[in-house]
Amino acid sequence: MAQFSLIFSFVLIFSKIGFSKAQISGFPEFYLLVGEEADYSLESYLFYWEDPGNMDAEQAYQFYRQGKFAPIGHPYLFNRGYSNSIWWFALPIENGIAKDNTLILSPAGASLQEARLYTFDGSGKLSREQVSGYLLKDDERDMATRLNSFKISLEPFQKSLLLLRIDTRGRNMYMPFYMDSTGSYWEYEVNRAALFGGISTIMAFASLFAFLLFLYNRERIYLIFLAYILSCLLLILEEDGYAFDWFYGQHFPELSQVSVPLFGLLTCSLFLKFNLLFMENQIRSHMYFHIAKSTYYVTLTWCIVLLLSIFLIEEKKFLYAFNLTSLYMSFGCVGLVLIGNILNITDKKALYILFANIFLVIGLVFYFLNSHGITSLNPFFPNGLVVGALVNVLAFTIAIGYLQYSERKEKQLLKVQIAEREKEFIEDKFRVQEEERQRIARDLHDDLGALLAMIRLKVENVEGKLDHVNGPIRENIAESVRLLDKATKEVRFIAHELLPEELGQKRFSTLVEELFLNLENQEKIRFHNNIGELPILPTHVKANLFRIIKELLNNIFKHSGATDGELELFYDEEDVEIKLIVADNGRGFDLEQVKSGKKGMGLNNLESRVFFLNGTYEISSGPQGTTILICVPYKVNEYERGQQNNTGSHRG
Incomplete structure (x- = not known):
């Protein structure tokens, strides 16, 4: 025992x-055994070491053998926030199949400036060195893709230790790790590219919409919204490596040192400015407005400083301070937006703005926490930044579109109201004119006409009693009788012009024909008229059409110098409108003068009457004469058709 x-x-x-x-x-004692699987979990096999100095691969290998490396403690993510350190990662790997095996290792962080992968064989000998990173151009990287990926080649049953040196000094150490087969890797990349291509397309359409609104309205808010969308898109693409891969990687890779903080601060700054403009009429606190406005200009200035720091600052610790300051400024802009939304909740519009912003605020808050290494949680897929930005941009695009529609509708309604008031004014004007015309016509006909007729009778009576008077005196008296007769006819003609008899009962064609008969007695212009069949017209339509015709004819007789004229009036059933064509062979007039607004009283009256009837007019004038086309829309309803059938030939 x-x-x-x-x-x-x-x-x-x-x-x-x-x-x-x-x-x-x-x-x-164990390795990550790889075979023909699509992807692998690295949680139990990936170890890390924070290098405060700048040791080489052999030293890191010895540190790993001495047990100084610690497990990352997550299936794929390593997050330590902003740091000024170099990080080493160790992954022991063994090919478990009897043939060559090719895998792809992807440290998929947006802050990865430079990464070097050292492969040690089972005896501890360095067999291969590969390099990648966003500070390098595509032809200098191991794989020219959006991610800083490495191609791992293993012989049958080969054991290796992969040591990865990652330099993110001055940036945040938020680093997902993926190990995939080549097929799985490229399938994922195609799907990811399709996803972000779709996101880019949505943002591009929103940008185009904002740009068109700016061109149409020339208002600064749409230009700020356009800049906000584009900066938001750059930030989203940069977080997944696409901005580097698609835009600036080949020409200006140094931008990657500040790209995420720069695009993030620019996005948050424009986000703040756009909200200020969008809520401009609702902000009740002047202090808040001035603080937010000052913050916007300060952050824009800092964006310029951050961009210049690429060329002026070589020390990583200063770059670390600049980037961290940018992060805090971004968070301050987001905080001001949220405070402004809460302080100014007064109506549904304010609630909608808060809803539109809350998703982006949540996404940016988690982005801030992730960047500091406080949490690795992302509330949305693919991440809070993408979802928040998409929801925000789409919500504001819809809101702007709705506001544009509402403003346009209000303007149209206002135009209709103005047009109705103008019509009411014109109607009152025409009514007063007609009443005055009727009064003058009655006075001329009843008083002056009767007086002239009485004088004529008196003179004729005197003429009959002067048989013994010599010839010249009798001729003078006879001439006086003729002049009185002519004056009586003139008075009747003027009275008829002012007040056509039985305007509401007579056919419109009869009124026009009577007008031509009177004109023929007064002027020497040969006039031809062709009046077609017209529907039954309301009195106000007949009255205004009659005044239009009279005005046009008067212009021809007084100003055109024409020898021939023509009038055509008919109802166009196809276009559902009354058409009036008046033409002459006179000297015409200057159309440019008419278009420039230098119009006479006659043309103004013509426009007013045509407008009152909801019609349109066209004028063609030159040395060969003038032609005027007037179209008045008029729909024959069933009652009017019935009236036509009942009245037979008694048309409008």
């Missing part, structure tokens, strides 16, 4: 010594 206890004690002691040596050596 004593011998057994002694043997057991020796075994226990040696086992403890062996365990301690294993811990000290740190070289694992």
Whole structure:
């Protein structure tokens, strides 16, 4: 029994010594066994070491063997926030199949400036060195893709230790790691590119919409919204490596040192400015407005400083301070937006703005927490930044579109109201004119006409009693009778012009024909008229059409110098409108003068009457004469058709 206890004690002691040596050596008894699977979890196999200095691969290998590396403690993500350190990662790997195997290792962080992958074989000999990073151009990187990926080639049953040196000094150490087969890697990349291509397309359409609104309205808010969308798109693409891969990687890779903080601060700054403009009429606190406005200009200035720091600052610790300051400024802009939304909740519009912003605010808050290494949680897929930005941009695009529609509708309604008031004014004007015309016509006909007729009778009576008077006196009296007769006819003609008899009862064609008969007695212009069949017209339509015709004819007789004229009036059933064409062969007039607004009283009256009838007019004038086309829309309803059938030939 004593011998057994002694043997057991020796075994226990040696086992403890062996365990301690294993811990000290740190070289694992197990490897990540890879075969033909699509992807692999690295949680139990990936180890890290923070390098405050700048050690080489051999030193890192020895540190790993001494057990100084620690497991990352996550299936794929390593997050330590902003740092000024270099980080080493170790991954022991073994090919478990009897043929060559090719895998792809992807440290998929947006802040990865430079990465070097060292491959050690089973004997501890360095067999391969590969390089990648966003500070390098595509032809200098191991794989020219959006991610800083490395191609791993393993012979049958080969064991290797992969040591990865990552430099993110001055940036945040938020680094997902993926190990995939080549097929799985490229399938994922195609799907990811399709996703972000779709996101880019949506943002591009929103940008185009904002640009068109700016061109149409020439308002600064749409230009700020356009800049906000574009900066938001750049930030989204940069977080996944696409901005580097698609835009600036080949020409200006140095931008990657500040790209995420720069695009993030620019996005948040424009986000703040756009909200200020969008809520301009709702902001009740002048202090908040001035603080937010000052913050916007300060952050824009800092964006310029941050861009210049690429060329002026070489020390990583200063770049770290600049980037961290940018992050805090971004968070301040987002905070001001949220405070402004809460302070100014007064109506549904304010609630909608808060809803539009809350998703982006949540996404940016988690982005801030991720960047500081406080949490690795992302509330949305593919990440909070993408979802928040998309929801925000789409919500504001819809809101702007709705506001544009509402403003346009209000303007149209206002135009309709103005047009109705103008029509009411014109109607009152025409009514007063007609009343005055009727009064003057009655006075002329009843008073002056009767007086002239009485004088004529008196003179004729005197003429009959002067048979013995010599010839010249009798001729003078006869001439006076003729002049009185002519004056009586003139008075009747003027009275008829002012007040056509039975305007509401007579056919419109009859009114026009009577007008031509009177004109023929007064002027020497040969006039031809062609009046077609017209529907039954309301009195106000007949009255205004009659005045239009009279005005046009008067212009021809007084100003055109024409010898021939023509009038055509008919109802166009196809266009559902009354058409009036008046033409002459006179000297015409200057159309440019008419278009420039230098119009006479006659043309103004013509426009007013045509407008009152909802019609349109066209004028063609030149040395060969003038033609005027007037179209008045008029729809024959069933009642009017019935009236036509009942009245037979008694048309409008």
